[in-house]
Amino acid sequence: MARIEHRPTKKNPNSFKIISFCGYDGNGKQIKKYDKFVASPTLSYKKAFAEAQKYALKLDDKYKTNPYYDGSMKFSELAELYFEIHACELKPQTITTYKSSYENHIKPLLGNTQLNRLNPVFLSQTMNKITGSNGSKKKYLTTIQAILTYGVQCGIIDHSPAHDISWKKRNEPKKKRYMTPDQAQRFIEHIRNSKMDDDEKRYFEFLLLTGLRPSEALALKWSDINYDNATILVEHTLIYDSSLPNGQRLTLGTTKTGESKLISIKNETILRILRDQQLHVKSLRQKLGTQFKHPEMIFPSGMGNYRDIGALRTALKRCTFGTEFEFLTPHMMRHTFATVGLIESGDLSAVSKELGHSDVSTTLGFYAEVLLESKESLINSVADRICPKSDNTDMKKESPTENSADDSKDSL
Numbered sequence: 437m438a439r440i441e442h443r444p445t446k447k448n449p450n451s452f453k454i455i456s457f458c459g460y461d462g463n464g465k466q467i468k469k470y471d472k473f474v475a476s477p478t479l480s481y482k483k484a485f486a487e488a489q490k491y492a493l494k495l496d497d498k499y500k501t502n503p504y505y506d507g508s509m510k511f512s513e514l515a516e517l518y519f520e521i522h523a524c525e526l527k528p529q530t531i532t533t534y535k536s537s538y539e540n541h542i543k544p545l546l547g548n549t550q551l552n553r554l555n556p557v558f559l560s561q562t563m564n565k566i567t568g569s570n571g572s573k574k575k576y577l578t579t580i581q582a583i584l585t586y587g588v589q590c591g592i593i594d595h596s597p598a599h600d601i602s603w604k605k606r607n608e609p610k611k612k613r614y615m616t617p618d619q620a621q622r623f624i625e626h627i628r629n630s631k632m633d634d635d636e637k638r639y640f641e642f643l644l645l646t647g648l649r650p651s652e653a654l655a656l657k658w659s660d661i662n663y664d665n666a667t668i669l670v671e672h673t674l675i676y677d678s679s680l681p682n683g684q685r686l687t688l689g690t691t692k693t694g695e696s697k698l699i700s701i702k703n704e705t706i707l708r709i710l711r712d713q714q715l716h717v718k719s720l721r722q723k724l725g726t727q728f729k730h731p732e733m734i735f736p737s738g739m740g741n742y743r744d745i746g747a748l749r750t751a752l753k754r755c756t757f758g759t760e761f762e763f764l765t766p767h768m769m770r771h772t773f774a775t776v777g778l779i780e781s782g783d784l785s786a787v788s789k790e791l792g793h794s795d796v797s798t799t800l801g802f803y804a805e806v807l808l809e810s811k812e813s814l815i816n817s818v819a820d821r822i823c824p825k826s827d828n829t830d831m832k833k834e835s836p837t838e839n840s841a842d843d844s845k846d847s848l
Contacts, residue, residue, distance in 0.1 A: 647773030671696035
């Protein structure tokens with residue numbers, strides 16, 4: 437209920453100030469809306485106050501029926517509060533992603549829009565104006581939802597219109613996300629014979645053989661290796677953090693799931709990669725001396741700093757341009773590891789554990805198609821092994837049709 441204050445004037449003793457409460461801002465300060473009500477000067481104070489109460493109730497209804505309060509705050513103002521206050525609760529990489537999405541794509545279209553104009557239709561129209569892939573648009577919508585959800589939590593708005601959007605994805609050609617086992621073999625041969633730097637070759641081969649996320653491999657330290665047990669402890673990931681001092685942008689953070697994992701390095705090829713990489717880092721350290729900032733890293737940059745995944749992505753594109761592998765990205769090494777693992781073993785649980793997924797359902801969601809192909813291959817293998825080939829050939833020739841199905845019904 438709004439607060440009513442009697443504010444008589446010389447001309448009219450029945451003047452009132454009405455203060456409506458509209459939640460709290462990002463600093464926890466109560467948001468107030470001020471209105472004035474003037475009753476007829478001939479009314480008694482009691483009747484004039486009753487009229488003021490009726491008007492205050494109408495104002496309450498007005499502000500309640502408008503789920504985005506009085507609309508005086510702009511989307512950009514809410515976004516500034518979100519990044520200033522709430523961002524400290526998020527991972528630096530998440531903040532960087534949200535800020536980039538907001539500054540480059542969302543702010544130009546929504547920044548000056550008042551909150552009372554935001555509704556599902558308006559936001560859907562705005563999303564259609566943003567160019568980019570389905571994945572990019574999903575990222576932008578997630579950023580908008582995060583900002584508006586913060587507004588709800590602070591009481592600035594009562595409801596987030598972004599959660600009411602029914603956004604239909606644009607049909608896009610399905611992109612290949614992994615290599616077949618034969619392709620993976622040819623890829624390794626291709627990069628080994630290419631002009632790519634040797635440490636870059638080792639990095640991509642290491643990704644293929646371990647299934648690590650690209651940023652997890654770049655965060656590995658020599659101290660993470662346990663040669664006695666032939667394992668590597670993965671407990672960090674390399675992240676972007678725009679708040680770092682002295683122009684730095686890369687630092688170590690927790691893994692995507694927040695949990696550490698052990699991967700096996702008993703494979704001789706992996707051990708050879710690590711031995712060669714150790715010699716490479718030792719050589720760099722001798723060359724750079726005190727300028728080598730991170731000798732503890734397994735895959736440092738050529739200047740001894742944390743290695744930027746962007747440079748590796750560029751190296752991969754340059755190496756694969758015009759070949760059957762030009763669709764590849766560093767992360768697709770991980771997809772290929774999972775695909776080959778599922779095809780060769782069919783063990784979903786083991787592959788999921790090796791990938792470090794928090795739940796098997798995550799693995800199933802990504803690789804259901806591969807599992808289906810693996811099962812079909814298994815069924816065909818069993819059928820070819822057990823049944824005479826002539827039976828299989830005859831069945832292919834006499835595959836049922838709609839007419840044959842109808843005929844069989846008649847015969848029954």
